[in-house]
Amino acid sequence: MLLPVLAYADGIPAGWRAATQSDTLQFDIASRHTGSSYTVLVGLPHAAPSAQGYPVLWMLDGAASYPLTTLSRPRADAASQGSRREQARAPRPAGLIVAVAYASGAPFDVDGRARDYTPVPDATTGDKLSPQFGGAVAFRKFLVEELRPRIAEHFPLDPQGHTLFGFSYGGLFTVDTLLTDPTHFQRYWAASPSLWFSNALLARRLASSAHVNTGAATRLTVMLTVGEEEQYPTAPLPAARQEHLNQRAIVDHVRNAGSLLVTANPNARITTTVARDHDHFDMLMHGARRVVDFAFAP
Numbered sequence: 492m493l494l495p496v497l498a499y500a501d502g503i504p505a506g507w508r509a510a511t512q513s514d515t516l517q518f519d520i521a522s523r524h525t526g527s528s529y530t531v532l533v534g535l536p537h538a539a540p541s542a543q544g545y546p547v548l549w550m551l552d553g554a555a556s557y558p559l560t561t562l563s564r565p566r567a568d569a570a571s572q573g574s575r576r577e578q579a580r581a582p583r584p585a586g587l588i589v590a591v592a593y594a595s596g597a598p599f600d601v602d603g604r605a606r607d608y609t610p611v612p613d614a615t616t617g618d619k620l621s622p623q624f625g626g627a628v629a630f631r632k633f634l635v636e637e638l639r640p641r642i643a644e645h646f647p648l649d650p651q652g653h654t655l656f657g658f659s660y661g662g663l664f665t666v667d668t669l670l671t672d673p674t675h676f677q678r679y680w681a682a683s684p685s686l687w688f689s690n691a692l693l694a695r696r697l698a699s700s701a702h703v704n705t706g707a708a709t710r711l712t713v714m715l716t717v718g719e720e721e722q723y724p725t726a727p728l729p730a731a732r733q734e735h736l737n738q739r740a741i742v743d744h745v746r747n748a749g750s751l752l753v754t755a756n757p758n759a760r761i762t763t764t765v766a767r768d769h770d771h772f773d774m775l776m777h778g779a780r781r782v783v784d785f786a787f788a789p
Contacts, residue, residue, distance in 0.1 A: 512558065519594060520641065522633040525607060525626060530596070531638065532557050534588030536646075545587040546652030547642070548786035549634065549676070550779075551608065551661035553590030555598035559779035560588065586787035587646055591638070608657065608664035610671075612689035617739070624689075627667050635675045654678035654786035658775045660685050666693050666748070669713065673705045678712040680785055682778035683721065683771050686744035694744050701748075701755035711759035713752060714785060716778055717745040718769030725768070741771075 514535045521528045532553050536545055550556045593600035605621035607630040616624055642648065655676040657665035662684030669679050670693065686694045705711050722742035724733070742765060749763030766777055 512561075520638060522637055524629045524632040524637065527603065527607070528594040530554070530592045530594055532588075532590040532592060533642070534560070534590070536585040536587050538585035540585055540647050541649070543652065544647035544649040545585060546649050546654070546787055548586060548588045548654045548656060548783060550588065550590040551657040551664060552599060552604065553592035554596065556656065556658060556775060556779050557588065557590035557592070559776055560783050586783070587642070587648070588783070589638070589642055591634070604660045608660040609688060610667045610692060613692055614690035616689050617687055627664055630664070631668060631672060631675075651677055654680065654782070656680045656682070656778065656782045656786075657684070658682040658778060659771065660688075663688055663693065669703055670696055673703050673711070677705070678786060680714045680716075680778055680782045682716050683718065683741065683774040684715065684745065685741070686748060687739040687741060691744060694748065697748050697751045701751035703752070703756050703759065711756060713759060713761045714764070715745050715749045715762070716764045716766060716774055717742050718766050718771060718774050720768065720770040
């Protein structure tokens, strides 16, 4: 683990050490599909698997999203410690969390996620920061053809128990996966998905057809969330900032996406949440605190 340069010359103080996540293992993996390397955080299950295997929560932007799940998942040793708070929680089936982070260690690798999480644009991207886009297909192949088999070497996985969680561009990737290749995951949580990308490419795709053909016996479950402040702030903003929010229209896009999905998929569980007093980054915390129960609920 790389440590930041300290502000004094004496090195690390005696008795100090690098912080680590409890109940977590990690490893690095290079992808032949994307040509990039990733750090994978594995949140260990707290009980033995069911006969079907472990349900799995797959989290994007893992360096940022995974630490936020800490208060939402029981510790592996909670029973032995006899924590009253843990015992008071409703029992859940054992589950595995697999969080994919970038080898850079940055909570948000701006260029990496723009490259990996976006579909091939068919118009101006609307992103003025990053140079590459359109790698969603390759990244999805990495997840299901490279990373998932690696995890399955060590844990039995429930083939009908996979949940995908993404925020912002990760949410865009989640919606793109739902629409283009939905058989690999049964539950989807898209937090503030960047549906404005490429002149609202996925919003236009949804308007054309919002039917999701999972080909699976299990019931499709989708959660779309967005913060109301992302488009309709309660406090006045500078005119240029408000115009930027108006152009992206993320609240309108998410509401419309949810409505189209509900109409086109009457047997699915589709929920749209517009969180009051929440801005864009609030929705990462909002989702990460709730998605563990969402992923591992019966």
